[in-house]
Amino acid sequence: MLHIAQTALTLGCVYSLVALALFVSYRVLDIADLTTDGCFVLGMALSVSAAAAGHPFLGILLAVIGGGCAGFVTAFLQTRLGVPSILAGIVTNTGLYTVNLMAMGWSANVSLLKQSTIFTMVRDLGIFGTWYQFAVVFVFAVCSMILIRWFLSTRLGLSIRATGDNMDMVSASSINPKFTIAAGLILANCFTGLCGGLVGQMQKSADINAGTGIVVIGLASLIIGETVLNGRRSITRNIAACLAGNIIYRFIYAVILQTRILPIECLKLMTAVIVALAIAAPTIRANLAVAQRQRRETD
Amino acid sequence: MLEIQNLCKVFNPGTINEKTALNNLNLTVNDGDFITILGSNGAGKSTLFNAIAGVFLADSGKIILDGENITFQPDYKRSKYIGRLFQDPLKGTAPHMTIEENLALAYLRAEKRTDSFSRISRKEHEMFREQLKLLEMGLEDRMNTQVGTLSGGQRQALTLLMATIVPPKLLLLDEHTAALDPAAADKITDLTKEIVVRNQTTCLMITHNLHQALRTGNRTLMMSDGRIILDLNDEERRTTTVDELLKRFKEGASQELDDDRILLSSD
Numbered sequence: 001m002l003h004i005a006q007t008a009l010t011l012g013c014v015y016s017l018v019a020l021a022l023f024v025s026y027r028v029l030d031i032a033d034l035t036t037d038g039c040f041v042l043g044m045a046l047s048v049s050a051a052a053a054g055h056p057f058l059g060i061l062l063a064v065i066g067g068g069c070a071g072f073v074t075a076f077l078q079t080r081l082g083v084p085s086i087l088a089g090i091v092t093n094t095g096l097y098t099v100n101l102m103a104m105g106w107s108a109n110v111s112l113l114k115q116s117t118i119f120t121m122v123r124d125l126g127i128f129g130t131w132y133q134f135a136v137v138f139v140f141a142v143c144s145m146i147l148i149r150w151f152l153s154t155r156l157g158l159s160i161r162a163t164g165d166n167m168d169m170v171s172a173s174s175i176n177p178k179f180t181i182a183a184g185l186i187l188a189n190c191f192t193g194l195c196g197g198l199v200g201q202m203q204k205s206a207d208i209n210a211g212t213g214i215v216v217i218g219l220a221s222l223i224i225g226e227t228v229l230n231g232r233r234s235i236t237r238n239i240a241a242c243l244a245g246n247i248i249y250r251f252i253y254a255v256i257l258q259t260r261i262l263p264i265e266c267l268k269l270m271t272a273v274i275v276a277l278a279i280a281a282p283t284i285r286a287n288l289a290v291a292q293r294q295r296r297e298t299d
Numbered sequence: 300m301l302e303i304q305n306l307c308k309v310f311n312p313g314t315i316n317e318k319t320a321l322n323n324l325n326l327t328v329n330d331g332d333f334i335t336i337l338g339s340n341g342a343g344k345s346t347l348f349n350a351i352a353g354v355f356l357a358d359s360g361k362i363i364l365d366g367e368n369i370t371f372q373p374d375y376k377r378s379k380y381i382g383r384l385f386q387d388p389l390k391g392t393a394p395h396m397t398i399e400e401n402l403a404l405a406y407l408r409a410e411k412r413t414d415s416f417s418r419i420s421r422k423e424h425e426m427f428r429e430q431l432k433l434l435e436m437g438l439e440d441r442m443n444t445q446v447g448t449l450s451g452g453q454r455q456a457l458t459l460l461m462a463t464i465v466p467p468k469l470l471l472l473d474e475h476t477a478a479l480d481p482a483a484a485d486k487i488t489d490l491t492k493e494i495v496v497r498n499q500t501t502c503l504m505i506t507h508n509l510h511q512a513l514r515t516g517n518r519t520l521m522m523s524d525g526r527i528i529l530d531l532n533d534e535e536r537r538t539t540t541v542d543e544l545l546k547r548f549k550e551g552a553s554q555e556l557d558d559d560r561i562l563l564s565s566d
Contacts, residue, residue, distance in 0.1 A: 156415035162404050165393035171375040172383050174408045
């Protein structure tokens with residue numbers, strides 16, 4: 001039981017970085033950034049390849065930088081070449097497939113055997129016992145959250161928030177929206193890349209298809225967290241919601257995995273249904289209210 | 300000083316919806332001028348503002364502000380020294396950000412050095428508070444309130460403050476009181492006059508209120524068909540009655556109507 005909780009907490013922390021990235025792109029900038037799936041694998045590929053060559057720390061750094069570059073490409077397509085935002089993400093994502101293969105030396109997966117990762121290094125310190133993986137990802141998650149919270153109240157952060165909030169006022173406030181959109185997307189994808197990098201070294205492997213559905217899972221946990229914490233009331237709450245939502249999602253996942261209430265193959269479908277329902281909830285609620293009133297008043 | 304030379308803008312050129320919005324327009328605005336602009340719908344008033352603010356590039360002609368040719372400058376760069384208010388009070392503020400954060404964004408324009416990672420300082424906080432007090436709306440005690448929860452009048456007052464917190468070289472007011480209730484509209488009009496006079500701001504104001512046009516500022520323009528058809532200085536305005544203005548206004552408007560009739564009948 002403890003082991004299940006430990007796994008859920010660890011995975012919740014590490015994948016909260018994707019939720020954090022989506023918070024920046026989807027909530028703050030109001031852009032559905034579909035670079036996420038490919039960007040996650042890019043981080044993973046760079047990190048694991050570098051660790052395989054004996055440079056685990058450099059691997060994490062490369063994952064962050066690689067993610068940022070992917071974000072830049074999407075932003076460039078969108079702001080400089082006029083490609084609609086969703087399409088820009090899909091185009092980058094498609095291109096990334098080849099880049100990711102390249103990063104893994106043209107093979108579909110890379111495994112680490114005896115090479116050390118940042119996780120094994122922390123394990124060898126012997127301080128955290130069996131919780132060493134959790135310790136590493138918890139530190140990364142919390143630091144990232146603090147960093148984002150700080151960043152969003154700096155001048156650049158405020159400008160990025162305003163870009164997503166009211167495009168009309170932004171260019172009237174001497175802010176270049178092209179620049180703020182690019183900065184926001186780069187930042188978001190840095191976190192996605194970091195997440196991929198950490199997951200890769202944790203699992204000691206990178207796989208070309210590891211990113212499928214990451215964006216939906218990230219959104220699901222963001223929305224679960226927002227619902228539980230009433231997270232849209234402030235930035236701090238919303239950031240906390242990324243972590244809380246992801247841990248909750250991982251616990252649900254673990255329960256399904258253990259109890260076999262549902263066949264495990266159904267999980268992606270379940271996730272998709274949860275996300276669709278969560279995003280549709282306000283509309284469904286409004287429609288129901290109207291229908292109810294109509295029924296009452298025609299009686 | 301703002302100089303506009305031979306400015307032209309045609310929308311949908313070569314189509315059935317072709318519309319000459321600015322027709323070889325020339326205008327010189329002296330420093331400290333407070334100009335009211337009249338004109339029927341479609342006369343080109345807002346198009347003129349959009350051209351000055353850089354929302355689009357004019358087809359031909361030049362815009363020169365303080366000796367600098369800004370014709371090709373993008374809108375976000377011009378907004379460093381051109382402030383603008385719209386009719387819609389929702390347009391000028393970010394609803395999910397607090398009053399203080401909105402002011403901080405507006406105050407970005409003051410930054411000579413662009414330190415992207417600095418935060419709102421205590422000194423700025425106090426300055427925002429003092430400025431909000433001048434609006435006499437109690438907003439200084441609600442600086443952490445999200446702007447989306449304010450009334451239209453309060454939002455427009457905040458937008459006015461944001462546009463002028465760093466005094467701009469030029470302030471463009473596009474019927475900025477038209478969407479407000481009469482009491483709020485009066486309040487915003489008074490605030491506008493007060494701020495413009497205090498800062499000696501050069502200001503252009505579009506209005507549909509003929510009384511207001513003659514009483515406010517020091518010069519009145521009337522536009523029709525993308526041209527300026529009347530330019531009254533302060534002395535001329537004193538001898539002009541609202542009825543005379545209305546007559547000229549109707550002439551301008553009916554001219555456009557006649558043109559439309561020709562267009563329609565020739566189809």
